[in-house]
Amino acid sequence: MSPDKTLADKAYRKLRAEILDGHLGAGQKLKLEALAKDCAVGMSPLREALARLQGDHLVVSEGQRGFWVAPLPLDEIDDVSRVRAMLETEALSASIAKGGSAWERRVKEAFERLSQFEEGMPSPGTERPAALLNAWEERNHAFHAALVSGSGSPCLTRLCEQLYQQSERYRRVSRMVSGGRRNVHEEHVAIFRAALERQTLKACRLVEDHILRTAEQIRLAMSLNELPDA
Amino acid sequence: MSPDKTLADKAYRKLRAEILDGHLGAGQKLKLEALAKDCAVGMSPLREALARLQGDHLVVSEGQRGFWVAPLPLDEIDDVSRVRAMLETEALSASIAKGGSAWERRVKEAFERLSQFEEGMPSPGTERPAALLNAWEERNHAFHAALVSGSGSPCLTRLCEQLYQQSERYRRVSRMVSGGRRNVHEEHVAIFRAALERQTLKACRLVEDHILRTAEQIRLAMSLNELPDA
DNA sequence: GATAGTCAAAATATCGAAAATTTCAACGCC
DNA sequence: GGCGTTGAAATTTTCGATATTTTGACTATC
Numbered sequence: 001m002s003p004d005k006t007l008a009d010k011a012y013r014k015l016r017a018e019i020l021d022g023h024l025g026a027g028q029k030l031k032l033e034a035l036a037k038d039c040a041v042g043m044s045p046l047r048e049a050l051a052r053l054q055g056d057h058l059v060v061s062e063g064q065r066g067f068w069v070a071p072l073p074l075d076e077i078d079d080v081s082r083v084r085a086m087l088e089t090e091a092l093s094a095s096i097a098k099g100g101s102a103w104e105r106r107v108k109e110a111f112e113r114l115s116q117f118e119e120g121m122p123s124p125g126t127e128r129p130a131a132l133l134n135a136w137e138e139r140n141h142a143f144h145a146a147l148v149s150g151s152g153s154p155c156l157t158r159l160c161e162q163l164y165q166q167s168e169r170y171r172r173v174s175r176m177v178s179g180g181r182r183n184v185h186e187e188h189v190a191i192f193r194a195a196l197e198r199q200t201l202k203a204c205r206l207v208e209d210h211i212l213r214t215a216e217q218i219r220l221a222m223s224l225n226e227l228p229d230a
Numbered sequence: 231m232s233p234d235k236t237l238a239d240k241a242y243r244k245l246r247a248e249i250l251d252g253h254l255g256a257g258q259k260l261k262l263e264a265l266a267k268d269c270a271v272g273m274s275p276l277r278e279a280l281a282r283l284q285g286d287h288l289v290v291s292e293g294q295r296g297f298w299v300a301p302l303p304l305d306e307i308d309d310v311s312r313v314r315a316m317l318e319t320e321a322l323s324a325s326i327a328k329g330g331s332a333w334e335r336r337v338k339e340a341f342e343r344l345s346q347f348e349e350g351m352p353s354p355g356t357e358r359p360a361a362l363l364n365a366w367e368e369r370n371h372a373f374h375a376a377l378v379s380g381s382g383s384p385c386l387t388r389l390c391e392q393l394y395q396q397s398e399r400y401r402r403v404s405r406m407v408s409g410g411r412r413n414v415h416e417e418h419v420a421i422f423r424a425a426l427e428r429q430t431l432k433a434c435r436l437v438e439d440h441i442l443r444t445a446e447q448i449r450l451a452m453s454l455n456e457l458p459d460a
Numbered sequence: 461g462a463t464a465g466t467c468a469a470a471a472t473a474t475c476g477a478a479a480a481t482t483t484c485a486a487c488g489c490c
Numbered sequence: 491g492g493c494g495t496t497g498a499a500a501t502t503t504t505c506g507a508t509a510t511t512t513t514g515a516c517t518a519t520c
Contacts, residue, residue, distance in 0.1 A: 005293035006503065008281075032472070042505050044274055047473085048281045051238075055285010063235040064472060064511055076384060083385045086320065154306060155313045155396075159389065166385075236473065262502070272475045277503085294481055294502060 011039040011049035019058050019069055021130070022173045026072035030059070057166065074222055077170050081215035084163035088211065089204040091148035091156045096200045099150025104196060110146035111192045114139040118185040137168065143188065147195060147207070171214065174221040182213065241269040241279035249288050249299055250395075251360070252403045256302035260289070287396065304452055307400050311445035314393035318441065319434040321378035321386045326430045329380025334426060340376035341422045344369040348415040367398065373418065377425060377437070401444065404451040412443065 004010040015035070018024045036046045050067050053059035061067045095103055117139050121132070141164065148160045187210050194203035234240040245265070248254045266276045280297050283289035291297045325333055347369050351362070371394065378390045417440050424433035 008503085043473090044277065044504060047274065048277055048503095051278045051281035052285055055282055066472065066512095079383045079385045083383060083389065090316065153309050153313060155309045155393075159313065163385075238473080263500095273503085274474055278473095295483090296502065 007041045007045040008048040008052075011035075011041050011046050012052050014039050015049055015053060016056070016058060019053070020169055020172055024069050026069055026173065028069045030067040030069065032066070058169070072170060072173060074219070077215050077219050077222070080163060080166050080170070081211050084160070084167055085208045085211040087156065087160050087163060088144070088148055089208055091151040091153070091160050092195065092207055093200045093204055094153060094156070095148055095150030096195060096198050096203060098152050103146075103150030106146040106149055107143075107192070107195060110139070110143040111188070114143045114188060115185070115192075118188070133172075137172070141168070147191070167211075167215070170218050170222075174218045182217070184210075187213075236275065237271045238275040238278040238282075241265075241271050241275050242282050244269050245279055245283060246286070246288060249283070250399055250402055254299050256299055256403065258299045260297040260299065262296070288399070302400060302403055304449070307445050307449050307452070310393060310396050310400070311441050314390070314397055315438045315441040317386065317390050317393060318374070318378055318437055321381040321383070321390050322425065322437055323430045323434055324383065324386070325378055325380030326425060326428050326433060328382050333376075333380030336376040336379055337373075337422065337425060340369070340373040341418070344373045344418060345415070345422075348418070363402075367402070371398070377421070397441070397445070400448050400452075404448045412447070414440075417443075 004013060015024070024030070030050070032043065032046060036043055039046060039049075050059055050061070054061060054067075058070050059067055060070050099107075114136075117136060121136065144164055145157075145161065148157060151157060187206065191203060191206045191210065194206055234243060245254070254260070260280070262273065262276060266273055269276060269279075280289055280291070284291060284297075288300050289297055290300050344366075347366060351366065374394055375387075375391065378387060381387060417436065421433060421436045421440060424436055
């Protein structure tokens, strides 16, 4: 019952995960033959998967010269984060205004799942296994998605999703989810409360700070680690 | 010297044009064999082209059941247009604030090209050949792109481009570019002047009105013509 | 010594046929 | 009469081989 109906789906998911994990570094040349072997598929499904990843801006291709993992320019973190903050605050305020009980329930459930997880996590600074980070990432994603899910604007929701994904790539490449002194959990709690109390301005401000603060940490981590950016 | 480096590019462009033109109607099932023949390519390039169109939200696919032209829900015109208005006004105000002489030159050139064309066009209400509409569309697109090209935010620029494309699809499906009593040319002139005079608020308001008014006309045209929406 | 041209090796792009899946209508059963 | 089953036709998906293009080094020439 896997969600991979076709081999192209399988390859798509696998490659996508590898890129987001940073297993396939930014800017890296993708050797088709090797990838086909790794994914255990032929050329056609692989090529289809790559074409779809191109649509997600995770892969770039050039003429007849092959495919590369999309670069991750250091100087675009702030750009992406600012635009993302704008879209998410817009969507959040619309959700607070229009969101009904179904929205509230989604937010509560997503928050609960994230909250329980964060409280059981090792304190910041400790080493964390990759599996834990993936599980946290999934819940964090769900929480953000739930918050903006009541806007009544499918278009806006799609864009939020798209930008979340781009930010996530930066975060994961910098191998950091919440490092530093920040208590991300507390920020989530504050956002959750403000949203359900329908305090639009406060909630939006909190979300914006949340996003921009994360961006700042990522930029710091990347500039320190001199990670590949092209 | 065509920009089609590969057959997949060729199929991509052709299909894209056919979908935007409305030649391939919204929701329509795509028969791979027939398309391959039309595009004069094999299955592999065709499949790659479809995967890329999926990334552009112009095509949808399901499991192992094939491909369809993406639906064009009537009730999403307003949604798309509102989000687009938000993004374009944001990008325009940033461009006015930060745009240098290069931005001004791009705006002027694009406006000139569009303006000359619009002044030579048959008056509203007249029948127009498709080739004329395509030429107008290209210039209109360039003008809007130039306006937002000085924001200094590649991310925002990409999103504007993306939403412009989606709006364009609605416009062309409704077989109308500027019908009715509106004088779109005058609106363009007003936007151009306000932008170059650095009147941020005025320019943004004009752009917003421009986009929303177009949306209203499209919705009207579509609801009258009972065009396919799924 | 540097530059242009040539050629082989490597990688990508494409095709056409075979395999797997879905669809749909006819049939029998409850 | 309605409903699940069966089987053939249509369609999608995949593979392996072939054709095309790029790369990079080697040679000859200026």
